[in-house]
Amino acid sequence: MSDVTATGSDALSSARLAQFQAEVEKLRVTGGTANPERTGAKGGVALMAIGVALAVIGLLLGLTSDNGNDNTDAITLSVTGTGLGIVGSALWLRNSLTRYFRFWLIRLVYEQREQTDRIVGGN
Amino acid sequence: MTSIVPVLELRGVRAGYGPIDVLHGVDLEVHAGQVYALLGPNGAGKSTTLAVASAQIVPSAGSLLLFGRDVTGVSVDALARAGVCVIPEGRGIFPNLSVAENLRMATFTGVSFADVQEKAFAQFPRLGERRRQIAGTLSGGEQQMLAMARALATNPAVLLIDELSMGLAPIIVEELYEHVGRVAREGLSILIVEQFVHEILGVADVAAIMLHGRIVQVGRPASIADELASAYLAGGAGRGAGTNGTSKVADR
Numbered sequence: 001m002s003d004v005t006a007t008g009s010d011a012l013s014s015a016r017l018a019q020f021q022a023e024v025e026k027l028r029v030t031g032g033t034a035n036p037e038r039t040g041a042k043g044g045v046a047l048m049a050i051g052v053a054l055a056v057i058g059l060l061l062g063l064t065s066d067n068g069n070d071n072t073d074a075i076t077l078s079v080t081g082t083g084l085g086i087v088g089s090a091l092w093l094r095n096s097l098t099r100y101f102r103f104w105l106i107r108l109v110y111e112q113r114e115q116t117d118r119i120v121g122g123n
Numbered sequence: 124m125t126s127i128v129p130v131l132e133l134r135g136v137r138a139g140y141g142p143i144d145v146l147h148g149v150d151l152e153v154h155a156g157q158v159y160a161l162l163g164p165n166g167a168g169k170s171t172t173l174a175v176a177s178a179q180i181v182p183s184a185g186s187l188l189l190f191g192r193d194v195t196g197v198s199v200d201a202l203a204r205a206g207v208c209v210i211p212e213g214r215g216i217f218p219n220l221s222v223a224e225n226l227r228m229a230t231f232t233g234v235s236f237a238d239v240q241e242k243a244f245a246q247f248p249r250l251g252e253r254r255r256q257i258a259g260t261l262s263g264g265e266q267q268m269l270a271m272a273r274a275l276a277t278n279p280a281v282l283l284i285d286e287l288s289m290g291l292a293p294i295i296v297e298e299l300y301e302h303v304g305r306v307a308r309e310g311l312s313i314l315i316v317e318q319f320v321h322e323i324l325g326v327a328d329v330a331a332i333m334l335h336g337r338i339v340q341v342g343r344p345a346s347i348a349d350e351l352a353s354a355y356l357a358g359g360a361g362r363g364a365g366t367n368g369t370s371k372v373a374d375r
Contacts, residue, residue, distance in 0.1 A: 016206075020206045023205035027192075027197050030197075035141065035183075038141075113259075
């Protein structure tokens with residue numbers, strides 16, 4: 001490698017490194033978790049449990065009270081709890097099924113490639 | 124040429140798939156313009172290490188650092204746009220698309236398609252002859268050339284290569300490693316994992332042996348080559364390994 005080439009390569013790589021370093025500084029690091037689906041599924045289950053608990057508490061409060069205001073509060077509590085339960089269920093379902101669908105997709109891609117190889121091999 | 128701060132660093136990385144840990148505290152540093160060869164048998168954790176380095180897997184412990192900045196948890200696409208490029212095991216080309224269409228995938232960095240093709244066909248003339256051919260019908264070596272051309276067309280700063288020689292004839296492997304050596308001399312930082320060590324040790328600046336999710340030895344390629352057999356047979360505890368320019372990594 002000549003001196004000129006070496007100098008040219010060093011300059012090129014230094015410029016590219018400087019550009020890369022600038023890009024790295026601009027990176028937004030949100031900080032993912034090692035297993036976000038498991039965290040999401042656990043969160044969904046927790047939310048479901050809280051939602052069901054709130055709904056049941058609201059129901060019991062409503063049944064045991066004759067006061068209109070208390071009944072209104074109890075209804076609000078039950079509806080909120082039901083909503084949380086539905087959101088928690090959706091969260092759990094989404095995170096539970098994601099891994100299953102990912103493996104299903106990978107298997108589909110693998111089988112497609114096998115088929116392509118067989119077709120190409122046959123020709 | 125080396126910089127003081129590593130371009131790419133894994134520090135105390137533990138990672139795996141679901142409940143199964145594959146990496147048990149991995150430390151490695153790749154400096155600017157350096158070729159770092161990570162060697163080891165099948166199942167050692169080499170590909171998982173690359174997956175962590177490219178942000179495809181978030182480690183359960185430890186950090187991924189670029190130029191000393193902790194970027195653990197960064198998104199894969201952001202890292203790719205910044206300049207970290209992966210050539211995966213099995214090439215990763217789109218078998219149903221043509222050579223030219225596969226190369227078009229490299230234009231996401233803003234480089235024009237014409238420039239991508241010019242660069243790729245200059246490096247690999249054989250691809251130019253087959254630009255309209257469906258990639259899945261190329262030979263294994265040509266597919267690997269296509270994968271390399273596509274990766275290099277993105278003008279990466281760090282290149283991560285997984286098992287370049289897999290399934291290829293020795294003469295093709297030799298040709299591909301000549302290309303690796305050439306881009307390394309241009310200053311690209313390369314982390315490459317391999318099972319078959321003969322060719323890679325000729326271009327690597329640093330070599331490390333990985334066994335059972337841990338790096339058990341690091342050193343100059345010539346020294347690592349001497350220790351390779353004993354390291355494999357010793358089962359990764361560093362027993363029976365010499366000290367000819369290598370360092371044994373304490374078992375964690």
